[in-house]
Amino acid sequence: MKKLASLFLVSVFAGAITLGAYKLFFEKEGYKLVASEQATPILTSSNLDTSAKGAGINEVDFTLAAEKTVNSVVHVKNLTISKGPSSIADFFYGFERQQTPQVGTGSGVIISPDGYIVTNNHVIANSSQLEVTLNNNKTYEAEVIGTDADSDIALLKINAEGTLPYLAFGDSDNAKIGEWVLAVGNPFNLTSTVTAGIVSAKARSLSPTRTQSFIQTDAAVNPGNSGGALVNTNGDLIGINTAITSQTGSYVGYAFAVPSNIAKKIVEDIMVFGNVQKGLLGIRGGDLNPEVATEMGIEDLEGVYIASVEEESGADEAGLQEGDIIKQIDNITVNKFSELSGYLSSKRPGDNVAVTLERDGENIVKNVVLKKQLSVILPGTGFTVKNLSKSDEKKFGVSKGVKITNVPESYSRYGLTNKVIIELDGEPIGNIEDAKERFSELSRYGRTSFTMINEDGEKEHMILQ
Numbered sequence: 001m002k003k004l005a006s007l008f009l010v011s012v013f014a015g016a017i018t019l020g021a022y023k024l025f026f027e028k029e030g031y032k033l034v035a036s037e038q039a040t041p042i043l044t045s046s047n048l049d050t051s052a053k054g055a056g057i058n059e060v061d062f063t064l065a066a067e068k069t070v071n072s073v074v075h076v077k078n079l080t081i082s083k084g085p086s087s088i089a090d091f092f093y094g095f096e097r098q099q100t101p102q103v104g105t106g107s108g109v110i111i112s113p114d115g116y117i118v119t120n121n122h123v124i125a126n127s128s129q130l131e132v133t134l135n136n137n138k139t140y141e142a143e144v145i146g147t148d149a150d151s152d153i154a155l156l157k158i159n160a161e162g163t164l165p166y167l168a169f170g171d172s173d174n175a176k177i178g179e180w181v182l183a184v185g186n187p188f189n190l191t192s193t194v195t196a197g198i199v200s201a202k203a204r205s206l207s208p209t210r211t212q213s214f215i216q217t218d219a220a221v222n223p224g225n226s227g228g229a230l231v232n233t234n235g236d237l238i239g240i241n242t243a244i245t246s247q248t249g250s251y252v253g254y255a256f257a258v259p260s261n262i263a264k265k266i267v268e269d270i271m272v273f274g275n276v277q278k279g280l281l282g283i284r285g286g287d288l289n290p291e292v293a294t295e296m297g298i299e300d301l302e303g304v305y306i307a308s309v310e311e312e313s314g315a316d317e318a319g320l321q322e323g324d325i326i327k328q329i330d331n332i333t334v335n336k337f338s339e340l341s342g343y344l345s346s347k348r349p350g351d352n353v354a355v356t357l358e359r360d361g362e363n364i365v366k367n368v369v370l371k372k373q374l375s376v377i378l379p380g381t382g383f384t385v386k387n388l389s390k391s392d393e394k395k396f397g398v399s400k401g402v403k404i405t406n407v408p409e410s411y412s413r414y415g416l417t418n419k420v421i422i423e424l425d426g427e428p429i430g431n432i433e434d435a436k437e438r439f440s441e442l443s444r445y446g447r448t449s450f451t452m453i454n455e456d457g458e459k460e461h462m463i464l465q
Contacts, residue, residue, distance in 0.1 A: 060180050060233060062196055068235030069184045070192035071165040073228055075133040076119055076142070076156075078104040080126050107185040107228035108132065108156065109237065111267065113163035115140075117156040118267055119227030120242055121147045124154050132158050135192050146270030151258055151345070152242050153266045167229060170236030172215065172259035173332065173343075175199055181217055182231050183241055183255065187224025195220040197255075204256060205338040206243065213342025214256035215239045221255035230257040239263070261346040269348070279347040279370030281355075282313020283320060287336045296323075302335040303327045303358065310374055312389045318368040320357065327363065328356035344370070375405060376432045378439040381464070382408040385421065387431050396420050396453050400430045404452075416452070419460065423451035 080102045106123030110116070117132060124130055130142040140158040147154040175181075179199045186192050197219030204216045217230065221241050230239035239257030269276045285306045293301055303325040309315050326334050330353055334340050347353065349372045356365050375386035384406035393399050401422040407414075421429055425448055429435050442448050449463045 062180075062182060062194070062233065065182050065231050065233050065235040066184070066194050069167060069182065069229055069231050070194065071135045072110045072167045073135065073184045073186050073192045074108045074110060074117060075186040075188075075191075076106045076108045076117075076123055076227060077131040077133070078106070078124050078127045079129040079131070080104065081128045105188060105224055106226040107187065107224065107241070109227070109229045109240065110164050110166040111169070111237075112166055115158040115160050115164055116145070116267075116271075117142065117158065118240060118263060119154050119156060120240065121149050121152045121154045123227045124156070130156065132156065133186070134160075134164075135186065137191070146274065148266050148270070148276045150276075151262060151266055153240065153258060153263050155267050155270045167231070167235075167237040169260045169264040170232065170234075170238045172238045172261045175202065175215060175232065175238050175259075177202060180233050181219055181238070182233075183217065183219035183221050183225060183228060183257075184231065185221070185225030185228030185241065187222060193225075200254075202259075203336065203339040203342050206256065213259065213262070213338045213345060214242065215259055217255050217257065218253055219255060236260075259342065259346075262342065265346045265348070277348045278373050279344060279349045279351050280313065280373055281340075281344060281353075281368060281370060282310040282315035282374065284308045284310070285326075285337070288325070298325070300325070300358070304334055304337050304340050311391070313374060314368045314371045315355075318355070318366045320355065320366055320368070321359070323359070325358040326355055327358050330354050373432065376436050378435060380439055380442045381411075383411070383416070385432055385435055388420065392420070395455070397457055398422060398453060400428060401453070402429055402432055402435045414462070416462075419452040419454050421450050421452050425449060 104123065106119060108117040108119035108123070111118050124144060124147070127144070130144065131139055132142045133139045138160070140160055142156040142158050145155040145157050177199050181197060181199055183195045183197065184192055197217045199215060200218050201216040204214045205212045206214065215230065215238070217239075219230070221228075225241050226243075228241045229237055230241055231237055238260045240260070240263045241255060241257045243256045266276055283306045285304050285308075288298065288301045288303060288305050290301065292305070293299070296305075298305075306315075306320060306322055306324045306326065308322055309320050326340060328334055329340060329343055332339065332343050334343075344353075347370055349370055351370045353368050353370065354365055355368050356363055375384055377384050383404050385402035385404050388396070388398070388401060388403055392403055398420060401420040403420050404416050404418065407416050421435065423429060424435075424438050427438065429438065429450075447463065449461055452460045452462065454460055
């Protein structure tokens, strides 16, 4: 028995010594068994707590924004009178035309307590009578204060009793992609309707020939919502809903709004000046694409390439050059032309902007004073004309007139480019504003003549009929 007990004690001590030696000399802390080096994790997982409501997405509260907005959005009814033949016989035999009333509808946003309303120009275009219905179903006749077809913005005014609920403009430059927004409209006179979505993109352009810069959202917007409000979750007005992209004419996931900074500037211009004051940089250019960049040896595809600088423009006076790449304007990063044009749409002639350029691999900053529009397209003819520069005045020997810089294909055989128009139907033309106004008054079927001076200082006359 004693021998058995001794063997047991020896075994216990031997095991303890063996275990202690293994722990001391062989085992290391933090060791793991892995199949191979490639099995080591190379991706990390988020350690953020997951909300039972869906990672916080459903925790956004839209009620405050909706309460601030719905009573400030109105229904706009546009009554137009269509004059045309009521039958094919009327058309061929010239019988008396009937006046057919047509009704269009849209939305609008009250922006002041005394009844100023912003909406889309296409909502009120060609109107004979405008009616505005508030969210409390009260109806008022509206007056058109001013419009801007380029941005599709119009300003209306109603005279209501007392003060009205209204929305103040927010700062659309602060809107972020992925941010929650509400689209509020008053379609079909159903009182205000609210839909939700996110900011899908900024500085979106829908036309290669127009300087557009829309906020894109996936909030449901249908035709009756045109002119309504796009607001963030604080209830700040960051856009005026304007357009949808759809083959059916109904919402399919894309909607666009004029940024509030642009709409605000246009409204203020109409109220103060009676028309829109456009501050121009004075360059021609566009986005960089791989083909152009490769051809010019440019590696960076982000920015606006300057193809030419207009003479005596703000860009010209500040020293911007052909081949420069605009990377930033003030504190706004410029990756494409619509971002540049969108920011400039909120500026006026005389405003100073800091333009950051890339030139020969280095970044430089130029301060540019924006100027008035230097060229326009004349109504009825399609001629592009510009104000005379100092060198033009010296060359042609005149101080007033407009220089033709481009003409439609149908006029190209007449050699009109680089000639100066000085008179229209015997009345002098001073500048592009004068020319645009005078040419807009021409009858489509009338006969008109204008006097030009060519590069040799000789007068020429042309008759249009």
